[in-house]
Amino acid sequence: MNNVFFENDKIYIRNVKNFDLAQTLDCGQAFRWKPDENGVWSGIAKSRFIELKEQNGDIVISGASKSDFEEFWFDYFDLGRDYSAVINQFSENKTLYAAANASSGIRILRQEPFEALCSFIISQNNNIPRIKGIIDRLCENFGERKGVAYAFPDAETLARLTETDLAPIRSGFRAKYIIDAARKVAGGEIDLESLKRLDYEAAREILLKIKGVGPKVADCVLLYGCGHIEAFPKDVWIKRALEEYFGGEIPACAKGAAGIAQQYIFYYIRSNA
DNA sequence: TCCCAGGCTCTCT
DNA sequence: AGAGAGCATGGG
Numbered sequence: 008m009n010n011v012f013f014e015n016d017k018i019y020i021r022n023v024k025n026f027d028l029a030q031t032l033d034c035g036q037a038f039r040w041k042p043d044e045n046g047v048w049s050g051i052a053k054s055r056f057i058e059l060k061e062q063n064g065d066i067v068i069s070g071a072s073k074s075d076f077e078e079f080w081f082d083y084f085d086l087g088r089d090y091s092a093v094i095n096q097f098s099e100n101k102t103l104y105a106a107a108n109a110s111s112g113i114r115i116l117r118q119e120p121f122e123a124l125c126s127f128i129i130s131q132n133n134n135i136p137r138i139k140g141i142i143d144r145l146c147e148n149f150g151e152r153k154g155v156a157y158a159f160p161d162a163e164t165l166a167r168l169t170e171t172d173l174a175p176i177r178s179g180f181r182a183k184y185i186i187d188a189a190r191k192v193a194g195g196e197i198d199l200e201s202l203k204r205l206d207y208e209a210a211r212e213i214l215l216k217i218k219g220v221g222p223k224v225a226d227c228v229l230l231y232g233c234g235h236i237e238a239f240p241k242d243v244w245i246k247r248a249l250e251e252y253f254g255g256e257i258p259a260c261a262k263g264a265a266g267i268a269q270q271y272i273f274y275y276i277r278s279n280a
Numbered sequence: 281t282c283c284c285a286g287g288c289t290c291t292c293t
Numbered sequence: 294a295g296a297g298a299g300c301a302t303g304g305g
Contacts, residue, residue, distance in 0.1 A: 179301030
């Protein structure tokens, strides 16, 4: 962290490699970061609201204290990982390497597991603009207000609701899945934090017990919420890309960091679409 | 308008 | 075990 400076209530990340705000915050892994007309991104995670911008090659964060940064945001933005090394590992596959270089500013966000769980339950058979809308309404209706933004509601809050209560967010058939997830988490049947420590397969099996959680949603929760970067969510876009460019198989050189490869491929094919 | 969306459940072979 | 319909809602 010797390239991080704290000055005048702002945090400067200097000479950071592989961190592009637009790529990282709007690549489909998280749904609550928004840019303004000046390129300032704002968002809230774990009830903490911050703003980020790029300035002379630095990432500048406002709204976070030094301890907030060290205890939360550093891990949230996965700043301890060397993405250049990962991209170098992917160079054995020409197409994957091209995708990685086209989206080399993406970092995998380490989101709150419960937010990732609900977000990707909502994502099923849905499109990204509408997913964002449903999640916004979920937070505005049931999340705690933190200054100018709403925190993601906690499992205990959602566990007390019924499908009818969720009608205002217009999530359709997914409402019952959100409630089942919230009740299993709030009731202690599923301990999301423990999934970070379990191995990938064991953690995945636990998530699959939640209604509305299948292989793809489970892998998204493991990748974006539990730090399992070997998870490789297969959505319709990725399935098409695997068939078209990779012979239907995940490239061998992606082993151990398949989730990062997945995100590069997803961004690459969608920005070329 | 009409197709489809970062899928999953349920049912029927 | 594998295939297919149905699902709520609305963006493009």
